Amino acid sequence: MTQDFRRTRVRSADGTWLNTQAYGPEGAPRVVLAHGWTCNTDFWAPVIDRLAADHRVLAYDQRGHGRSDIPATRHGYSTRALAEDLEAVVTHFVPEGERAVLAGHSMGGMTIMAAGGHGAIAARTAAALLCSTGPADLVEHALVVPERAPAGLRRLLTRQILHSRLPLGPVTPVGKAVLKHAVMGRAATRDQVQACAEIVHACPASARARWGRVLAGLDVRPGLTMLEAPAAIVVGTADKLTPPVQARAMRTALRSNDGYLELPGVGHMAPLERPDEVSSEIRRLVSTHLSSAERTEVA
Template sequence: MNRRDIAVTSADGSSVHVEVYGPEGAPAVVLAHGWTCSTRFWDAQIWDLAVDHRVIAYDQRGHGGSPVPDPLAAGKGYSTEALADDLEAVLGAALGPGERAVVAGHSMGGMTIMAAARRPLFRQHAAAALLCSTGPSRLTDEALVVPLGPGRLRTRLSRAVLGSKAPLGPVTPVSKRILRYATMGAGSAPERVDACARIVHACPRAARHGWSQVLAGLDLEADVRELRLPVTVLVGAADRLTPPRHSRAMAEALPHCTGLVELAGMGHMTPVEAPEAVSAQIRELTLTYLGAKKNHLVNDRPVPEQTVKEEAEA
């Protein structure tokens, strides 16, 4: 699979690492990952979509190949405005003038899309969006990671757990069990739990803590209503970090919600837990709003419809 990396500079001078896959001129997809993840979180979607899409995946600041923000500028380096700035910078650098893309965001990536809703460059380039396993506000109030009933104690404990500065250490059987409980469905395949654990444990501690403070005080409710483009909402029914009530409320508030998909048995890490379902939703959006050609599966790989017709005629 062909890949090229580009270095993008955001509004405050921060560097954003961007990876581009797939053929030039193909329908464009932009992928924004979530808190403590990286572009590697989207590997299944990249592998699937880059056959006939141009896939643009980037590391949120402080994750993967994007440097950790300067701690002396924490108020600016860690903010929803910074998330929106970075997404706009990626769109401006990776897309041509007037070119549009489907933008998919998981967890904090979905919050990035909400934060950018009013931005002119986002509105210019985004044809449709997928909000995947995310929420706009009250994240620590609604999280179900701590097995207590709703209330101040659960909120306080959730904030302490999710905002901990403690190092995660190496990936071990115990750490994988903890991660699966907090972020994945009970039936998640061991290899997928292992993949998620390695991605999450690779996140720098400073970035993990810095962004946890932003997420704890998040309020993007008004921005959801400013997403004036077609939006599909997807969530795992067993999501403990951003439970389905967030997705149902967003679907009600969005001006143009194209569908609410709840995946039975899946947790928060839906692009890794249910990669085919997430890719299918992105493909449906590109087909509908970018005019991408419908594909057929041959040996479990997507093949353009035109190719199938040509082979049949031959």
């Protein structure tokens, strides 16, 4: 990321410390970014580069990722913890009486859904972007294992991938090829695949496995139906982890659907693969749903 940023540690409800990084001018429209499973704040670099000139952007490391604390026990891994972490970050970053646009990718989108009904977040949210994500039945719908495999075997192998504690080790050409097949579209560039691999390989194996178990049994549909803010959806047509069937189900369940965008040929890592389109959707939500006072231009 080319911009200067301010790093702050924010404490969640259970005492977990979260790393946050704020970019862009004070007083500009606020945007909060929540990354997905096995990622960190670096994941959002291409989007931040496109927003930070005229937005105040806050990205934070989900617990167990990046510079945030790794929970000491399995009890620190839950959708409730994700929602409480988001509340801690949003209430720290967005003063009472003001609002921001929230954007979540993959587990970050699940975080926003899990926080549906949290009054302190709802009061500070003008709109939300749910990107490459899903509310439930992730194992059932995942396509990482080829569809031609028997359904039972496909579910078993998908669970094993989510639960795996095997260290990923250094980034290698074979590892990048496997990762690209699983989470990116065919048109992803070498630099995009390299960046994705470096981010994913940096995630501690224990945190990856424990969050994988949470995702395997995830169901945040009740929170999704309680989201009060208008929400837009972005999904790649080649997303094998949270394919378009998930996005279509979310579109139906939302109280206030504010847009649905399918990106042809794009995989699960849409903010890395197509940052122009993702950042444009965030900009649209800001211009549509933040008041003129909240969109005060910064010279």
